[in-house]
Amino acid sequence: MSTSAENRGQFGSKLGFILSAAGSAVGLGNIWKFPGKAYFCGGGAFLIIYLIIVALVGTTVMMAEFTVGRKTHKNAVGAMRELNAKWSWVGGLGVLTGFIILCYYCQVGGWAMKYIVAYIVDVKTIWADPTAYFLNNLLGADGTFPLQGAVIFPFIFLFLTAYIISHGTAGIEKMSKLLMPLLFIMLIALMIRSCTLPGADDGLKYMLNVDFSTINGVAILTALGQAFFSLSLGMGVMMTYASYLSNEDNLISNTAIVCTLDTLVALFAGFMIIPAVFATGIAPGMGGGFGFATLAGVFMAIPGGQLIGTVFYFLLFFAAITSSTSILEGTIAFLVEEKGFERKKALLGASIVIFIIGVMYTLSQAYMNLKGIWISGDGISYPIFGDFLEYLTDRLLLPLGAFFTTVFVGWIWGTDNSVEEATSYGKFKFTLAPVYKFIVKILDPIAIGAIIIAGLVF
Ligand code: PHE
DSSP states (O other): OOHHHHHTOOOSSHHHHHHHHHHHHSSHIIIIIHHHHHHHTTTHHHHHHHHHHIIIIIHHHHHHHHHHHHHHTSOHHHHHHHHOGGGHHHHHHHHHHHHHHHHHHHHHHHHHHHHHHHHHHOHHHHHHOHHHHIIIIIHOTTSSOOIIIIIIHHHHHHHHHHHHHHTHHHHHHHHHHHHHHHHHHHHHHHHHHHHTSTTTHHHHHHHHOOOGGGOOHHHHHHHHHHHHHHTTOSSSHHHHHHTTOOTTSOHHHHHHHHHHHHHHHHHHHHHHHHHHHHHHTOOOOOTTHIIIIIHHHHHHHSTTHHHHHHHHHHHHHHHHHHHHHHHHHHHHHHHHHTTOOOHHHHHHHHHHHHHHHHHHHHHHTTHHHHTTOSOOSSSSOOOHHHHHHHIIIIIIIHHHHHHHHHHIIIIIIIHHHHHHHHTTTTTSOOTTHHHHHHIIIIIHHHHHHHHHHHHHHO
16 A cells, blocks of 8 residues: 555554444434334335345445445545546535535434433423424524524534544544444343333334335335435445555455444334334324434333433434544545645534534524525425435435446446455455446446436426
């Protein structure tokens, strides 16, 4: 490896990389987004569709990203440029997507922190009216400025993210080694608690009952967008992480482990939340409110709910910060290596912009409409900006990033090169290489392309 590559830093151990990559993958997507989507998109049938998509599309796109990153030891833009100068914009698209996601990700991470504190010191106020608490304290739906929910806690969250990133891979690795095992233990404990609640069976049945008549185009589209988001694909983050690996590391087993861990966490989260929702008879709210308003109702109704709730928001926070760091690292690696910024300055500049857009994300969901700052049709038809950001990233930019990555690896750089890199030039065995080649070249572009088009039409 060249000296410049060495200067970029490397993961210190195999476990460090696996936990960091899994830390990136396991995030709000698994715990805050997945259970709600599984619930609304048909329970068991959705789980099966999701598993198929991860097994075929998720693993292969991840492998494609890993090989490009490790081959070049560069950030997403530099990596694509090195392999083919005409394609560096795909890396750029990824960096942009990550940047947009981070704007709202830090807000929700901040909400989790706000709820940790509120569960410890002021749980009665939340439980008095969980939905109102969520809407008013986080979104300012009562017209009072949500200072803590939209500004202070998201700021602390973003600050912590930037602080960890300022220490490079060493910071990421240290954090992931501590938080990921904790996250697993907490999740399993909460899942067991939830599944043993009286009345939880109905929720279990719902999640295990496979009825494909509930599956429509939107469900498939949702599953695909969710898989990319959850596995941190389509924006060069996994590419950037793999660029800090050496040829000693086995990309094939790493892909399998990271995809499995991420999917397990999503399933566990589903089996933690849905049975509790059924057991307590709370009607699940839509979207963002699921993890905050709905669950408050659930915690309120079960014994030891205050403790369980506090543990849950810690878990959400851990999951979020091990992901937000990975996204920020993707952006910063780009600014430093491509644009020549000093690391600390890049961090500061990026963080300020991310913060401002993020605050707007939260405020746009109610407050700005109420105050007439945001243009909304009939005064109540928000959340325009908030929805727009998520729609743009999950439905369009992530799939587009993944689409171009597979076209690039399949047809431009070539699957033979990718497979050589995956095996560390013959060091590791890759029995499924022919399958991988076929999927990256043919199946991925067709499937992802079709779904992008469907997404624009639906
Ligand atoms: N995978 C993370 C999650 O599930 C989010 C993320 C997306 C992280 C893209 C990095 C890149 O929440």
